Amino acid sequence: MSTGSQAAPNVQRSAEVHEVIVIGSGAAGGMAAWNLTRQGVNVLMLDAGTRFRRTQFWSHVKPWEAREKAALGQRPPQFYVDTKEQPYLTDEKNPFELVRVWGRGGKTNVWGRVSLRYSDVDFEGPAKDGWEIPWPIRYKDIAPYYDRVEQLIGVCGGDDDQDSLPGSKYHLPAPAPRCGERMIMRAAKQAGVSVVAGRRAVLTKEHNGRPKCHFCGACGKGCDIGAFFNSSDYLIEPAFKTGRLKVLDNAVVARVLVGDDGLANGVQYFDRTTREERRIYAKRVIVAASCIDSTRILLNSQSARYPNGIGNSSDVIGHYLTEQIRFHMYGFAPELIGTKAQNDDGIGGEHIYLPRYNHRGAKRDYLRGFGSQFWNTGAQPGLFWAKQMPGYGADFKKRVKDCFPALMAMHPYGEVLPYRHNRVRVDGTPNDQYGVPIAKLEYRTGENEQRMLKEMYDMAESIFRAAKAEMLPFTRGAIDSYGSAIHEHGTCRMGDDPKRSALNKFNQMHDVKNVFVMDGSSFTTASEKNPTLTILALAWRASDYLAAEMKRGNV
Amino acid sequence: MSDQFASTRREALVILAGAAALPAQAAPPKFLTEAELAQLAKLVDVILPRTDTPGAADALAHVIIDERCAANASLGARWRELLGRMSGDAEAAVKAAVDTPDFKLLKDATIDAYYATREGLRQELGWNANTYLPEWKGCTHDEHR
Numbered sequence: 169m170s171t172g173s174q175a176a177p178n179v180q181r182s183a184e185v186h187e188v189i190v191i192g193s194g195a196a197g198g199m200a201a202w203n204l205t206r207q208g209v210n211v212l213m214l215d216a217g218t219r220f221r222r223t224q225f226w227s228h229v230k231p232w233e234a235r236e237k238a239a240l241g242q243r244p245p246q247f248y249v250d251t252k253e254q255p256y257l258t259d260e261k262n263p264f265e266l267v268r269v270w271g272r273g274g275k276t277n278v279w280g281r282v283s284l285r286y287s288d289v290d291f292e293g294p295a296k297d298g299w300e301i302p303w304p305i306r307y308k309d310i311a312p313y314y315d316r317v318e319q320l321i322g323v324c325g326g327d328d329d330q331d332s333l334p335g336s337k338y339h340l341p342a343p344a345p346r347c348g349e350r351m352i353m354r355a356a357k358q359a360g361v362s363v364v365a366g367r368r369a370v371l372t373k374e375h376n377g378r379p380k381c382h383f384c385g386a387c388g389k390g391c392d393i394g395a396f397f398n399s400s401d402y403l404i405e406p407a408f409k410t411g412r413l414k415v416l417d418n419a420v421v422a423r424v425l426v427g428d429d430g431l432a433n434g435v436q437y438f439d440r441t442t443r444e445e446r447r448i449y450a451k452r453v454i455v456a457a458s459c460i461d462s463t464r465i466l467l468n469s470q471s472a473r474y475p476n477g478i479g480n481s482s483d484v485i486g487h488y489l490t491e492q493i494r495f496h497m498y499g500f501a502p503e504l505i506g507t508k509a510q511n512d513d514g515i516g517g518e519h520i521y522l523p524r525y526n527h528r529g530a531k532r533d534y535l536r537g538f539g540s541q542f543w544n545t546g547a548q549p550g551l552f553w554a555k556q557m558p559g560y561g562a563d564f565k566k567r568v569k570d571c572f573p574a575l576m577a578m579h580p581y582g583e584v585l586p587y588r589h590n591r592v593r594v595d596g597t598p599n600d601q602y603g604v605p606i607a608k609l610e611y612r613t614g615e616n617e618q619r620m621l622k623e624m625y626d627m628a629e630s631i632f633r634a635a636k637a638e639m640l641p642f643t644r645g646a647i648d649s650y651g652s653a654i655h656e657h658g659t660c661r662m663g664d665d666p667k668r669s670a671l672n673k674f675n676q677m678h679d680v681k682n683v684f685v686m687d688g689s690s691f692t693t694a695s696e697k698n699p700t701l702t703i704l705a706l707a708w709r710a711s712d713y714l715a716a717e718m719k720r721g722n723v
Numbered sequence: 724m725s726d727q728f729a730s731t732r733r734e735a736l737v738i739l740a741g742a743a744a745l746p747a748q749a750a751p752p753k754f755l756t757e758a759e760l761a762q763l764a765k766l767v768d769v770i771l772p773r774t775d776t777p778g779a780a781d782a783l784a785h786v787i788i789d790e791r792c793a794a795n796a797s798l799g800a801r802w803r804e805l806l807g808r809m810s811g812d813a814e815a816a817v818k819a820a821v822d823t824p825d826f827k828l829l830k831d832a833t834i835d836a837y838y839a840t841r842e843g844l845r846q847e848l849g850w851n852a853n854t855y856l857p858e859w860k861g862c863t864h865d866e867h868r
């Protein structure tokens with residue numbers, strides 16, 4: 169199929185040339201649209217889905233009510249993309265589980281909300297250890313944007329910052345830990361590791377006119393009052409108020425189109441309801457469809473000028489896919505076994521966090537680091553752990569009840585190095601229903617991760633031992649499936665060297681000045697942290713730069 | 724929200740008696756035969772029996788499993804095989820199956836189903852969350868620090 173500006177005669181084309189097209193409405197696309205429109209720029213956003221209505225969320229539907237509602241034929245919003253509709257390929261030996269949300273707000277409708285600032289331990293890592301290319305930015309470049317993002321979206325947290333976890337003047341009050349979390353903190357201290365207050369984009373008090381959280385723990389089903397950041401309510405709705413944002417729903421972008429001058433001049437997309445092909449034109453294109461979908465679009469945007477995908481003279485686009493390895497370890501706090509179950513909902517996720525510490529002390533036999541989360545600690549529905557306890561019958565039932573209030577859960581996340589062989593490809597893959605090649609994900613971790621994993625297991629076990637917890641069985645070295653961290657990065661990375669990176673430090677393509685890529689694909693490394701706060705900060709910074717360049721007449 | 728499930732043992736027993744008086748299931752099975760469903764009710768009750776709180780069959784865990792079978796034919800076929808093997812006295816069948824994939828399937832599915840019901844989650848475990856709280860106090864116990 170041609171990807172130049174000549175379309176087949178039956179393809180619908182709009183004559184209008186838009187100022188800026190934004191592809192995707194998640195954290196990255198939402199931020200770009202919000203920041204540009206408030207600076208006077210007109211934006212057309214194309215989103216692969218439609219709006220999820222808060223009034224239809226099942227936030228307060230109990231597990232048994234869900235069954236009753238299903239029997240009446242009712243369904244909660246279907247956030248996740250069905251692979252039957254949009255398949256991808258993965259290596260059978262090393263399957264990669266890709267989680268996608270198509271629709272207004274993207275994955276921020278259901279995200280875990282953990283909001284950690286990257287530090288210079290992260291930004292300087294590759295420059296110091298020499299693995300792959302250095303980041304083109306440092307903490308000082310992004311710090312003012314972290315400040316702004318936190319003030320805008322509301323992030324609760326403590327003032328117990330560390331060199332690996334920069335603090336913030338703008339945190340909302342941190343929620344008090346649950347009983348089990350206090351015990352983890354105490355045990356970690358005994359084991360010589362510090363655990364701090366979590367940082368989460370949940371409104372623990374009213375913020376910018378938005379209501380505060382009512383501690384119902386339902387965040388994974390979507391928040392019916394919008395008390396945690398989601399791009400739809402916090403960015404796109406305000407952007408509409410400027411009168412400068414238009415959104416095309418159900419517009420599945422396939423390719424970025426290129427003019428004779430080598431600049432992007434629009435996009436080709438398919439209507440998800442009618443399957444019709446359309447082309448729409450613009451002076452600048454922001455790609456923000458989430459790491460894998462953005463990379464697929466870029467690689468499929470092939471032309472005589474860009475035979476291996478737009479902006480890919482470096483041949484790095486599609487390579488260096490990275491996220492984190494993680495595993496789960498569980499035990500029961502002895503003081504809580506047999507106690508009465510409390511309401512442990514809190515703000516949904518854990519209220520504590522274990523920041524990276526392995527850059528201190530003796531040099532390790534591996535590069536980079538890990539941190540840990542603790543969600544599910546306390547009396548939480550979903551008794552997966554009971555399946556791992558031996559026995560059955562009345563004694564078993566009593567044991568489950570006794571253990572229910574006492575669950576301690578630990579989920580360490582370790583950085584995976586960027587490897588060239590970890591990649592997204594579209595060459596030789598089958599087409600989707602629109603005739604567009606689907607993505608194939610090839611991913612495996614290596615020696616470095618194996619060595620790091622050993623210390624991650626040692627650390628986790630030492631904390632449970634210090635807590636004198638009764639532990640559920642675990643297999644040392646086992647990891648959760650690839651992709652399960654849902655933090656894909658690196659396949660369109662930024663860097664100072666155009667031969668080894670696709671984007672400059674403002675998320676602008678080295679090769680194609682009017683294309684910006686603003687999601688996690690732009691990250692040079694993954695770090696051990698959750699990315700969304702950093703995606704938001706980078707997208708704000710990049711769209712500031714774009715607005716300024718537009719004023720200067722440079723793009 | 725009105726909460727018909729009481730926290731005291733006495734009231735719980737009253738509810739139990741009421742539950743026991745109900746027919747085992749109101750609607751006909753969706754996937755299994757009547758006989759298979761009746762056997763499944765006995766099997767889930769061996770895993771999580773009635774004590775001073777409802778058991779898995781009281782909570783209709785077997786009906787929930789039947790619904791899952793109706794939604795997924797290959798799962799249904801798998802259960803049908805299991806029920807073929809675990810026939811006769813339920814207690815003895817479970818005992819004989821321990822350490823087999825059948826036992827794991829039965830136990831895991833009973834846990835999933837039972838602890839998502841009012842009886843299992845709320846009445847047995849005392850879970851009473853997913854509510855609206857004006858404040859969050861968290862751990863208030865000095866001894867937990």
Ligand SMILES: Cc1cc2nc3c(=O)[nH]c(=O)nc-3n(C[C@H](O)[C@H](O)[C@H](O)COP(=O)(O)OP(=O)(O)OC[C@H]3O[C@@H](n4cnc5c(N)ncnc54)[C@H](O)[C@@H]3O)c2cc1C
Pocket residue numbers: 191192193194195196197198214215216217267268269270271272273274275276278279280281282283419420421422456457458459461462465654655687688698699700701703
């Ligand atoms: C269950 C869960 C828990 C998570 N927990 C955390 C956490 O605790 N902390 C954290 O930092 N992150 C977390 N994440 C990850 C976080 O959600 C993502 O990092 C973030 O949403 C990424 O933003 P994005 O804009 O890149 O992509 P998304 O939010 O995924 O948005 C992508 C957008 O692009 C659109 N799109 C996709 N393809 C196309 C196409 N072809 N054409 C047009 N539009 C397209 C989609 O409709 C969507 O609007 C979690 C994610 C999940 C699912």
Ligand code: SF4
Pocket residue numbers: 227370371380381382383384385386387388390391392393394395396514515516
């Ligand atoms: S816990 Fe708070 S943020 Fe989460 S769904 Fe409930 S009200 Fe919303």
